[in-house]
Amino acid sequence: MIGIKIKFPLKDKKAIGKRKFWCYNVIVQIRQNAKKGTVIKMKIGVCTSPDKLQLLSGLGYDYFEASFSWLASLDESEFSKQSAIVEKYAIAAEACNLFFKGGMKLYAPDQNQDEILKEVAEYADKGFARISAWGGKVAVIGSGGVRAIKEGMTREETDRQFARVLNVCGEVADKYGMVVTVEPLSANECNYIHTVGEGASLARLSGNKSVGVMVDFFHHARNNDSLESMPEYSDRLWHAHYARPLDRRVPEKGDMEHLKICAEALKKCPNVKRVSLECGWSPDIETALALTRPCLEIFKEV
Numbered sequence: 001m002i003g004i005k006i007k008f009p010l011k012d013k014k015a016i017g018k019r020k021f022w023c024y025n026v027i028v029q030i031r032q033n034a035k036k037g038t039v040i041k042m043k044i045g046v047c048t049s050p051d052k053l054q055l056l057s058g059l060g061y062d063y064f065e066a067s068f069s070w071l072a073s074l075d076e077s078e079f080s081k082q083s084a085i086v087e088k089y090a091i092a093a094e095a096c097n098l099f100f101k102g103g104m105k106l107y108a109p110d111q112n113q114d115e116i117l118k119e120v121a122e123y124a125d126k127g128f129a130r131i132s133a134w135g136g137k138v139a140v141i142g143s144g145g146v147r148a149i150k151e152g153m154t155r156e157e158t159d160r161q162f163a164r165v166l167n168v169c170g171e172v173a174d175k176y177g178m179v180v181t182v183e184p185l186s187a188n189e190c191n192y193i194h195t196v197g198e199g200a201s202l203a204r205l206s207g208n209k210s211v212g213v214m215v216d217f218f219h220h221a222r223n224n225d226s227l228e229s230m231p232e233y234s235d236r237l238w239h240a241h242y243a244r245p246l247d248r249r250v251p252e253k254g255d256m257e258h259l260k261i262c263a264e265a266l267k268k269c270p271n272v273k274r275v276s277l278e279c280g281w282s283p284d285i286e287t288a289l290a291l292t293r294p295c296l297e298i299f300k301e302v
Contacts, residue, residue, distance in 0.1 A: 044061055045065050051085065054089060055289060066093040096127075096140065100147070104120075124172040136176070137274075138180070166180065167207060170208035182203055182213045184215070212237065214238060216243075218278070227262075239272060239274055241277075244279070249281075250289070
């Protein structure tokens, strides 16, 4: 594990304050457990880019969640450059989000999606080829602006057309040994697919075994979705995101009660193997990821 320089003096409890000293002690324990070969079931990752991998390595995060659309947009030279960084720090991009590029067309008002689905397949193939080379396992399809129900389309027609899109993405994902998951989003961010149940229904409608659903606990709380019902969809529930429901920032010690509730819910969903932080970073990403890291150990108990 590669270390990083911490700006506060780790061994001086008075100088760094109780929170940072507590953070330091837990991170030391994480590193010691890793050296002992402790079996860890749930992995903890961060939605970020390769330039933050030294930071993630030093703090004991297990993987990072990259941007699919960003990866697909890179020219070969830049992709090689970014790949060298991933290889250097040996932290895999086991997940990816931001699936569709902005403005991408998924639906055909005349119901003839053939050309659109062909473009989706080509786009997906380029992205999956790259993310799989970085150790990708699961892709998150949120992309609220792209997938939203368009003016003049019914919910039923959108369901049919989006299911076809999911099937195409699932076929390409399977080719590269990956799966895709539908991300339910807050109702104030997207007009389509707000609950885990709705996402699971679309996954099943796709007819593809490589299409599932995920839970983002920020959106889940904003939509008042049910934690109790999550096990009903456990066969298709494969991934999770976390951000503090109050302000979409990283959880701290005061948020342990909500973290515990979420962790307990995931115990009943055994196909979820990863939880990614998808948050705002305050006051900066270095401080936020260091202070929140010990809190996330509760998911390791799953």
